[in-house]
Amino acid sequence: MSSIDVETLWLVGLAFPDGRCADLEIAGERIGRIGRAEPGAPCRDATGLLCMPSLIEGHVHLDKTFLGCSWQPHLEGGSVAERIRLEKVARARVDDPVVVRGARLAERAIAFGAGTMRSHADIDAEWGLANLEAEIALRERFADRLDIQIVAFPQSGILRSPGTDDLLEAALEAGADLVGGLDPAGIDEDPVQHLEIVFDVADTYGKGVDIHLHDAGALGCFELGLIAEMTRAIGLQGQVTVSHAYCLGQVDPATFGRTAEALAASGIAILTSAPSGAMPPVRALRQAGVTVFAGSDNIRDAWAPYGDGDILRRATLAAYQQGYRSDADMGYALDLITTESARALGLADYGVAPGRPADFVLVEAETVAEAVANPPARRVVFKHGRLVAGTL
């Protein structure tokens, strides 16, 4: 089956995360019934495949990846500022433009089962809006197979890269979906002023926020407090993400508790790429009412040489880092790239249920726990009712 050319098609013999076995009807772009296929209706055998909702890649950089380029040895930098500079050296060495490199990553993400992706685009005085424009072109090109949200990301800082504040506004006017930020203290050395610019722009353009925060320990938690305050001040609850927030894994329980409470009260989501060392404590955040979701972050780029765009394998890594072993915990790891991500990204109409968009991925696994513990190589991916990757 290389395409769906009938209005209605039953996939027969699927397993579902709740343990049910049933057939699923694709009715145009949507899911019809889930139950027993109508006798005589067009159908395909999908016995032994587990049906999971379309996966969500919560954090990538389509402009940064070197996927498909010749091997680029990592250039070691001693500080974040130095590594920002070295990234430009490394990117100048590859010939393929962002639209080519980013397209490779988008293709792989789709093949691995992603139906939605949030990507950051570097914005600064040197790049101008070039990376953003390339990502917007990718967003259009992949619109029928992958929904891409683009964050205008001030990778060189805002205050220390003059003109970036104006560029952020220009980026939103050009079509960015969210405004980003970066280490308000660690990079720009003025957390309040940095965040005021970010939230002013978000407020002016009615857009959400996704801030990279690597600042450590108490400093990072202080900044999370500021972000929570500013989010409430402009009524942006539910539309703000802080990416990484290693600090949440580095502080004493009292500071953690106070910070998690502020995040929950302001509806701020935390994105993690499952780093080694200081990963935010996922369970404790969830118990405090904070939405936590996962993303791949750097995929074979100037920041890190790892990764291939498989967001399911990133959920495996998140589960491993958090010491998850039970089926329930492995299920929660899947939530990090499905339901929790959908909430963080504001996706309406998400999930495998009658009437919802026919966006899902089929894998050879008995249970979600098995799929997360050992991501199966084969993926059969549907988006808008069409088979977009794999074969059935």
Place this chain on the structure above:
Amino acid sequence: MSSIDVETLWLVGLAFPDGRCADLEIAGERIGRIGRAEPGAPCRDATGLLCMPSLIEGHVHLDKTFLGCSWQPHLEGGSVAERIRLEKVARARVDDPVVVRGARLAERAIAFGAGTMRSHADIDAEWGLANLEAEIALRERFADRLDIQIVAFPQSGILRSPGTDDLLEAALEAGADLVGGLDPAGIDEDPVQHLEIVFDVADTYGKGVDIHLHDAGALGCFELGLIAEMTRAIGLQGQVTVSHAYCLGQVDPATFGRTAEALAASGIAILTSAPSGAMPPVRALRQAGVTVFAGSDNIRDAWAPYGDGDILRRATLAAYQQGYRSDADMGYALDLITTESARALGLADYGVAPGRPADFVLVEAETVAEAVANPPARRVVFKHGRLVAGTL
């Protein structure tokens, strides 16, 4: 090519870890020349493949894995003792015997590129030597494709599982290659007595030692000190491994330095499975002169649901956990499953060089760094000059 049926065969166009491109001659079971293939000699095109030495799986449990069984949900235990008990419950639920389950893991390990494996076999009053006997049967069955070293592992403790001391001796008489131990303080609550039994048995039978040590922080480091002392006392330098040793990642620099020095002085190797949280600091240990190597440990068993037997991907995880990014560091990550493992396991005649055994693995990668950062799916595996997995 499904088998080598000529005495001499050239593999043409290989890349090597040092950056050279050359052809490699297989002469019977050994590597002949590395250079330019003789005109007219039998040859196969291997252009674009990187030649790495045969990989070494430093730590598995062939008797524990549930690979190929229906999904076994993890049974959560609150303590190591409770989890030891629950493992027996879980293992009683699967029908396939150790020789079947272990064979699946051995086959996968070979297909991923392993030529040598160290496996632990549970020995206790209930199991008796049954697991060991099954692993010995596997060692014989796979002898032409995979060298297996077997550790007689007192999974239920020695002092708290009466009769295990005699079983350890019986295990070595039956053919175990090394004697094991387990948390001398945490499980047996008498580190000196536990270790005296282990080292007495090793001394009596002239065998090496590989001890599981999960005991934390200062306690674990205290035990490492005892192990170093006993190793020196019976002249077992170079034949003792401590597996896991999380404690080395949990203590202050002074304790770490003192412990690492003692380990180096006694020629004790540290095995890591690249856990989350307290992984031993690999670079600091190496700088102190300690051999560090890597293994998969639990592969889809009662202890953890992860893994598929790919030791190259475990090197990726080790590199990721240690924050490695440079080509040099990625090369060191490969050492953890090649040269460093070979030293720890006492393998003579190891490595890709003229005259050495023709044991190697070919992968689609430009550099070792690329192979470690993104383990290629395709593996072409040679052992004793024969193609044992993959196609060329």
